[in-house]
Amino acid sequence: MSAGDGRPQDREWRRRAAAVLPAGMYGHMAAQKLPEGYPQFMDHGEGCRLRDVDGREFIDFMCGWGPIVLGRRHPEVEEAVRGQLSRGDVMNGPTPVMVELAEVLTGMIPHADWTVLAKNGTDATTACVSTARAATGRRKILVAAGAYHGAAPWCSPSLGGVLPEDRAHLDFFEYNDAASAEAAADRAGDDLAGIIVSPVRQELGRRQEHATAEFARGLRGIADARGAALILDDVRCGFRLDLAGSWEPLGVRPDLAAWSKAIANGQPLAAVTGREWLRAGAEAIYVTGSFWYSPVPMAAALATLRVLRETDALERIRAAGETFASGLRAQASALGLEVEVSGPAQMPLLQFAGDEHQELSRAFADEAVRRGVYLHPTHNWFLSAAHGPEDIARALEITDEAFAALAARV
Numbered sequence: 001m002s003a004g005d006g007r008p009q010d011r012e013w014r015r016r017a018a019a020v021l022p023a024g025m026y027g028h029m030a031a032q033k034l035p036e037g038y039p040q041f042m043d044h045g046e047g048c049r050l051r052d053v054d055g056r057e058f059i060d061f062m063c064g065w066g067p068i069v070l071g072r073r074h075p076e077v078e079e080a081v082r083g084q085l086s087r088g089d090v091m092n093g094p095t096p097v098m099v100e101l102a103e104v105l106t107g108m109i110p111h112a113d114w115t116v117l118a119k120n121g122t123d124a125t126t127a128c129v130s131t132a133r134a135a136t137g138r139r140k141i142l143v144a145a146g147a148y149h150g151a152a153p154w155c156s157p158s159l160g161g162v163l164p165e166d167r168a169h170l171d172f173f174e175y176n177d178a179a180s181a182e183a184a185a186d187r188a189g190d191d192l193a194g195i196i197v198s199p200v201r202q203e204l205g206r207r208q209e210h211a212t213a214e215f216a217r218g219l220r221g222i223a224d225a226r227g228a229a230l231i232l233d234d235v236r237c238g239f240r241l242d243l244a245g246s247w248e249p250l251g252v253r254p255d256l257a258a259w260s261k262a263i264a265n266g267q268p269l270a271a272v273t274g275r276e277w278l279r280a281g282a283e284a285i286y287v288t289g290s291f292w293y294s295p296v297p298m299a300a301a302l303a304t305l306r307v308l309r310e311t312d313a314l315e316r317i318r319a320a321g322e323t324f325a326s327g328l329r330a331q332a333s334a335l336g337l338e339v340e341v342s343g344p345a346q347m348p349l350l351q352f353a354g355d356e357h358q359e360l361s362r363a364f365a366d367e368a369v370r371r372g373v374y375l376h377p378t379h380n381w382f383l384s385a386a387h388g389p390e391d392i393a394r395a396l397e398i399t400d401e402a403f404a405a406l407a408a409r410v
């Protein structure tokens with residue numbers, strides 16, 4: 001019996017997709033070939049639960065790869081969306097909700113003197129780079145080797161269709177190695193426009209690494225000494241760890257930051273925030289899009305950020321993540337499996353010792369998804385405020401069985 005046999009609907013939609021989508025699927029859904037037990041096509045989502053087109057239910061630890069922070073179909077966000085939809089979405093200009101959201105963001109984020117609202121994280125990181133270049137009149141951008149900043153030619157992980165010219169003025173440093181950034185800044189000389197960095201090192205299949213305070217301060221110092229912009233790519237961590245920005249606990253504030261994923265609990269929205277000295281740069285660049293002024297996602301963001309500010313949602317996400325991680329560690333250790341759960345509690349990743357080719361993490365994820373827990377073998381997971389204690393307890397019952405099945409195999 002092949003893996004798809006119990007999932008006729010998913011198999012059928014994949015067959016139809018193969019005829020009309022490149023390779024049947026593109027982007028991260030295609031690149032990260034998930035184990036056989038994973039469905040591709042979803043039908044329904046509620047809170048922290050997902051149901052696929054075959055009616056299988058999962059406790060979801062990917063949260064739509066980050067956007068879902070309060071849980072799916074959150075009542076206050078849905079109400080904001082419905083309320084705005086009943087007055088229309090795309091018009092010939094924005095509605096006042098755009099200004100209200102900009103006021104909330106600049107009030108909440110200490111470095112933010114202004115904001116530009118966009119659709120996707122890639123829009124935001126790309127606009128940060130353009131803003132830094134326009135403001136400084138310089139070209140060079142320093143990037144941590146292996147870091148993900150989006151799906152545009154300047155930063156895409158694939159070189160398909162990308163020209164060397166698209167990346168001509170990038171240079172690279174090692175994450176958590178300020179000396180390597182200093183050396184790259186020396187190579188850039190007086191042409192250094194900016195340094196872009198994510199708050200946590202979160203590369204596929206790699207142990208997650210928190211930025212050290214020394215590294216964050218080191219980058220801040222390099223940018224300051226050279227009149228370049230420090231750009232924090234907070235697209236993935238933003239609004240899940242700290243509402244003021246993910247390096248706020250380290251006491252390091254960027255000049256520009258890119259935000260998206262969790263900002264509107266699943267509605268398409270992104271933001272750039274920046275300091276006063278970069279305002280002229282933001283005024284000089286041309287960034288826009290047919291859907292960039294639509295008020296529905298902005299209304300969703302206002303509701304999402306209000307709930308995040310006024311409730312203990314972030315604290316509950318952290319606590320749920322900690323309970324989940326310590327449960328996973330205990331289960332593995334009871335079976336003699338050596339695992340590490342790395343990264344922030346709100347976005348953990350489980351890996352097995354010596355599992356260089358990710359065979360164990362893939363087998364574990366496959367055993368888990370077949371039993372109803374949707375996590376990922378190599379990409380960090382995401383928890384939401386809808387992951388209650390009972391959901392975590394139920395998920396741990398399932399992961400215990402998944403570990404046992406894995407231990408029986410190895």
Ligand SMILES: *Cc1c(COP(=O)(O)O)cnc(C)c1O
Nearest residue numbers: 120121122148149150235236260
């Ligand atoms: C997801 C992500 C992006 C790109 O965001 P999109 O909305 O997918 O364009 C950029 N940077 C980081 C760190 C991300 O996780």
